[in-house]
Amino acid sequence: MGTNRVLVLALMFVVVGTAGVSITTWLGEWPTADGALFPRIAMMPMMGGGMMHDPRMRAMMQEMMSGRLPPGITPERLPDPNSPGATLLIRYCTQCHNLPAPAMHTAEEWPAVEARMFNRMAMMSGMGGMGGMMRRRMMPIRAPAGEEQETILAYLQGHALRPANVEALGPPDTPGLALFRQTCSQCHALPDPTLHTADEWPVVVDRMRKNMRAMDRRVITDPERDEIVGFLATEAGS
Ligand code: HEC
Ligand code: HEC
Numbered sequence: 001m002g003t004n005r006v007l008v009l010a011l012m013f014v015v016v017g018t019a020g021v022s023i024t025t026w027l028g029e030w031p032t033a034d035g036a037l038f039p040r041i042a043m044m045p046m047m048g049g050g051m052m053h054d055p056r057m058r059a060m061m062q063e064m065m066s067g068r069l070p071p072g073i074t075p076e077r078l079p080d081p082n083s084p085g086a087t088l089l090i091r092y093c094t095q096c097h098n099l100p101a102p103a104m105h106t107a108e109e110w111p112a113v114e115a116r117m118f119n120r121m122a123m124m125s126g127m128g129g130m131g132g133m134m135r136r137r138m139m140p141i142r143a144p145a146g147e148e149q150e151t152i153l154a155y156l157q158g159h160a161l162r163p164a165n166v167e168a169l170g171p172p173d174t175p176g177l178a179l180f181r182q183t184c185s186q187c188h189a190l191p192d193p194t195l196h197t198a199d200e201w202p203v204v205v206d207r208m209r210k211n212m213r214a215m216d217r218r219v220i221t222d223p224e225r226d227e228i229v230g231f232l233a234t235e236a237g238s
Pocket of ligand 2: 069101103161187207211217
């Protein structure tokens with residue numbers, strides 16, 4: 001899903017939320033013919049207790065964000081799933097989108113991504129005015145405290161993606177190298193080819209194709225996939 005559509009949807013949330021409050025207040029004073037306060041009652045599930053507590057609303061928000069993070073990383077598949085870091089990741093990082101995999105970024109990349117996410121959460125949980133209204137009415141976002149932020153970051157960095165040593169990847173005319181560099185550094189740093197064996201790489205690359213589809217990137221063709229897998233096989237770990 002493109003950024004524009006996400007923005008439009010996000011705006012719709014605000015407008016529907018705002019309109020919901022005024023229409024409910026206004027119509028609440030205009031009982032229907034049989035005297036029932038129908039509109040107020042009809043609005044209740046949407047307004048009461050914050051929309052994000054509604055599983056349907058949460059699912060919709062996650063769907064909206066699906067262009068950002070692919071589904072499929074389940075809590076059980078997290079490394080060290082019962083550690084404090086994994087527990088906090090599940091608690092805070094699934095409020096807006098799918099669970100992020102620690103291996104999606106290198107230890108060097110995570111601090112900047114994290115800072116962006118923490119800022120977002122702090123903004124959405126603390127703002128007054130419209131933000132306060134959004135928080136109360138629609139999306140009560142919880143933000144991690146300072147110590148929790150450190151635990152999450154340490155956990156992500158502890159299980160991060162190992163980046164490639166680009167100079168060690170061979171001369172520039174090595175078959176598949178250019179395509180690998182160009183394709184596999186779009187969403188995260190270029191991964192180290194020794195991370196997986198020649199048998200494992202085809203499976204990982206096929207999962208990345210699904211990620212490309214889920215994250216709205218151009219999906220590599222079959223010949224491109226074979227070229228990248230061929231390159232990775234020659235550089236693979238054992
Ligand atoms: C308040 C909502 C919200 C919360 C909570 C949130 N995110 Fe995000 N996240 C977003 C949005 C919006 C995007 C897409 C825009 C962007 O990348 O900044 C995104 C994108 C991402 C991406 C993909 C983009 C990239 O740079 O790789 C990752 C990874 C990510 N979030 C990790 C996390 C982690 C880790 C946490 C928990 C510490 C978290 N998010 C919590 C809203 C949120
Ligand atoms: C569209 C974005 C995107 C592109 C492009 C992409 N990846 Fe990924 N990559 C991800 C996401 C999301 C994760 C974490 C979830 C997962 O592992 O599927 C990830 C994780 C990884 C991991 C760590 C997990 C593991 O199984 O070891 C490796 C290695 C990796 N990618 C390799 C590649 C390679 C090789 C390419 C190029 C063919 C590539 N990626 C292209 C999104 C992408």
